[in-house]
Amino acid sequence: MEEQQTPVPQDTNKIIEERRAKLAALRDAGIAFPNDFRRSDLASAVLAQHGAAERDALESTAASVKMAGRMMLKRVMGKASFATIRDMSGQIQVYVSDGDTGKKSHDAFKHYDIGDIIGVEGTVFKTQKGELTVRARALRLLSKSLRPLPEKFHGLTDQELKYRQRYVDLIVNQDTRQVFVHRSRIIQATRDYMLAQQYLEVETPMMQPIPGGAAARPFVTHHNALDMQLFLRIAPELYLKRLVVGGFEKVFEINRNFRNEGISTRHNPEFTMLEFYSAYENYEDLMEFIQAMVLDIAQRVLGTSKISYQGRDIDLAQPYQRLTITGAIRKYRPDITDAELGDRDALIARLKQMKIAYKSADGIGGLQLTLFENTCETELFEPTYITDYPAEVSPLARSSDANPQFTERFELYIAGREIANGFSELNDPEDQAARFQEQVKQKDAGDAEAMHYDADYIRALEYGLPPTAGAGIGIDRLVMLLTDSPSIRDVILFPQMRPET
Secondary structure: OOOOOOOOOOOHHHHHHHHHHHHHHHHHHOOOOOOOOOOOOOHHHHHHHHOOOOHHHHHHHOOEEEEEEEEEEEEEEOOEEEEEEEEOOEEEEEEEEHHHHOHHHHHHHHOOOOOOEEEEEEEEEEOOOOOEEEEEEEEEEEEOOOOOOOOOOOOOOOHHHHHHOHHHHHHHOHHHHHHHHHHHHHHHHHHHHHHHOOOEEOOOOOEEOOOOOOOOOOOEEEEOOOOEEEEEOOOOHHHHHHHHHOOOOEEEEEEEEEOOOOOOOOOOOEEEEEEEEEEOOOHHHHHHHHHHHHHHHHHHHHOOOEEEEOOEEEEOOOOOEEEEHHHHHHHHOOOOOHHHHOOHHHHHHHHHHOOOOOOOOOOHHHHHHHHHHHHOHHHOOOOEEEEEEEHHHOOOEOEOOOOOOEEEEEEEEEOOEEEEEEEEEOOOHHHHHHHHHHHHHHHHOOOOOOOOOOHHHHHHHHHOOOOEEEEEEEHHHHHHHHHOOOOHHHOOOOOOOOOOO
């Protein structure tokens, strides 16, 4: 049966007033919100079990069911009525008549509203049109809906309301519900893949005395009992590497991180990451690992390696392209010469000409990265690894033996946005201490995103961190990719919003 929605009049206040009057009558009659109804059947299971049966066979069997859900449609036709109820698994039609439930119960049903949550006991049959239906023997109103659902069945049209009132969006939008079903399955597939590769799942602090593991501005809080300032973590990296020092040689965490930054289609202040570390591997190993993992997740959740994102096709089984930062600039911005890329003043002049903000203290490497991020990222639609990140912008990554100005670091881009960031870990405690000190100088000079000096982490490195590689994957962005969602807000159930006015 095709879904329909009874039109909702414009006077919402009047509807709410009428529904409150119905609720008052229910209170006067007894318990308005009963809690003793126990369903035994879900819509999807009933449809799977009986959907293919012939009408006559169903009539003779008269299989009993006990179901509950939200009423999404109601059609009253004298002595008989139809309704559609939806539960967590799907929806099913219900037939109500004087002869089956009794006139009193049917009359009460006629006063139920779209959005009410009801319980139904009855038997399954098929209508003349062949639709599997529950013939109600008993009905109960379990929860009264005081507010009307949106007039258009296909959901809220105001995008901000979709995010702010996600509960309504989930009620009326099947596509929204499916996105979050996929999100759950993507996270489960990620966890299963890591466990199958002998990684140990761990948990690290979300409130930290020193924020570290990434270049970002943290959220600050205060612990009253200890009378100390704490920071919501921007990354779990330094704690996870402490665990590798301790002998947990393959660890991962699916975690929430918090960064006090702007909000965009790619950024939410609170977001989910997979972060993992493996001893005796390097960044080349992890590039192969991540490609295999992303492919496995897509195949397990979607059943295919070929996806479509915003109208363009991507095959996740194809070998990923690899480019350096300067190689990407040369490819996508051929108007920028090698001479410009190698000259700090020329880079600054080019950034100013293009009205791109940059950090005045940055060297050539940092300026090249800024130019790349602002001119090339959106061009990287096919899966692409960007490598050879400058040491000055990679304070936790191991320097290349061939050229210490660069690090053994990569970032994975798909559909024009960063999906993963990883590198061979810096395990030289003296080098790491010097890089922390340089970060402190930058912070003192006004860079709010520069790192703090973490003396305990240096002490951990002094006990010996084996050669290790680690990476972080943005779960929200991966879900965006695999669900064809244009904004990060579409894949976070409750994205951060300004307060309602």
